[in-house]
Amino acid sequence: MFWLYLPLSFFLWAFTGNKEVPDQSQQKLRALILDGQNNHYIWPKTSQMMKSYLEETGLFEVNIVRSSQIDLGIKYNPNRPYRLDQYLWEYPLKSESSQRQVDRVITDPNYAPDFDQHDLVVLNFGIDAAPWPKTTQKEFEDYMNNGGGLVVIHAANNSFGNWDEYNKMIGLGAWGGRDQDSGPYVYLDQDGKETRDKGAGICGSHGPEHEFLVTTRDKDHPIMQGLPEVWMHAKDELYDRMRGPAENMTILATAYSDLEQNDPPWDQNTRGSERNEPMLMVTRYGQGRVFHSALGHFDYSQECVGFITTFQRGSEWAATGGVTQAVPKDFPRKNRTSSRPWNPNAELAQLQKERRDSNPYQQWLTLVNSTPSDSIQVYSDAAIAVNDKWNTQSGKDDIRKAWQQFSARIDSSWTMNYVLANNRGRHAYEIGGFRTNYGQLFGQFVIWELNSNPKRRLFEFTVPAEIIEIDKTELDQRRKEWMQYCNAHRVDQLVNELYTKDALYYNHRPLIKGREAILREYSYMNNPSYQLELNPLIVQPLREDLVIEIGQCAGGYNGKYILIWERNKDGLWQIALDSNI
Structure with missing residues (x-):
């Protein structure tokens, strides 16, 4: 293990591990934060927050290592109308x-963080994190067995459900394929007695975010010494019904899962558990130490001084076996929570400035809202733009000029859907929108070119929009008709009945317009062996008469497809734009 300097006050605490007490000539502890794959889309920011929290103690120097494959997460906070990749851009490495x-x-065979050069590993992963290679798993198991330190934060206990040794390290987990076979459901009863329920049941649930009381259960543990017996935590998810091996585990603090307050409205079969659920835990794995916090769902959750303090003290304990940090004066109390607004340090602020200067989205806003310099490159050379009148502009210069004539300013924008066009990672599809200073709402569909630096717009469709839901039954029927005509090799009927007269087709080459041109393009469908199935992934209405569909093809073509459906004056849905790249 790699050791660095600790202050003299560290000697006040006895070691419980195998490491020798360092002398004053040694330097700071080295911490490694691992991220990149988390269903909580805020993760690029929370990694930076935790990095700064550790550095603020004066005990750690911190490195963030990001996986080569990035999972942006799920956008589930409607009060944050940001692009799905907003935080990845805003909090760069x-x-x-x-x-x-x-x-x-998927598993990256080359994923191999250098655990042995660090005293502490902090996991900021989520439910969909890819399994590590077997060799990396074994290296991490050896690292922990030999006295390493591990901190598990919130959704990291969703990760790696099929990795037995990881489940032993974290004690309890949730979701990730876990069930009653993963271990008992552990909680504290009304008298504070630990209960292990080995019966059948789910593994993991929570209700809407809310403030809740955290109760200290082991006041003598170094992490908890000096903390109030009960304190109010900021808005967060309260995990309940966690299961796992729970070997060599000590519950440090719990929170009560109220029947109604922690009732998940999205699951009619589950309510709050009405039990004291573990929130803070420690486990021993070999000679290693693990601090497990189920807190920390979003940035405001991690701004709570209760989260910050227990994270800092838990990290020191996991790395050393002792705690030297005092309890801050602004720690929450029973009747009030306490938060510290977080701001990036100077190093991150400089990275953010450099990123903003080259951010394609920021450049696009500059293009629309001001008169930019010619150096701003938002669009690829062959870009195409289409508006709601189905008028088109070709080439980056014409599109730039058109936007510079846009009379309104964009006040806010957001992403509703963002998916890769294919596995090659060269293009991405985005459905989003923006609101102007006049209150106008616009929807946008963008094809991004990812293999340029920065990424550029290859195709965009912009239209006045409204927030609306529609009955998709008729669309399902029209899609079924499309497949029937295609697979019966009746291309004439397919195009003449299902496409608008001036429909557009886009596939890298010059834009194709009109039924006759699309008929020629689709002539290969007349091949008797050609079959195709359309499987919709996203069906997003922009207004009552306009819907964007992103789907996956199967058969003669196995990539994604784009269809923009327009309802004609007779109420019939037809395809106004068709694309696949």
């Missing part, structure tokens, strides 16, 4: 050249 965004992460 110094080096990100080897990373790419993917729809589904």
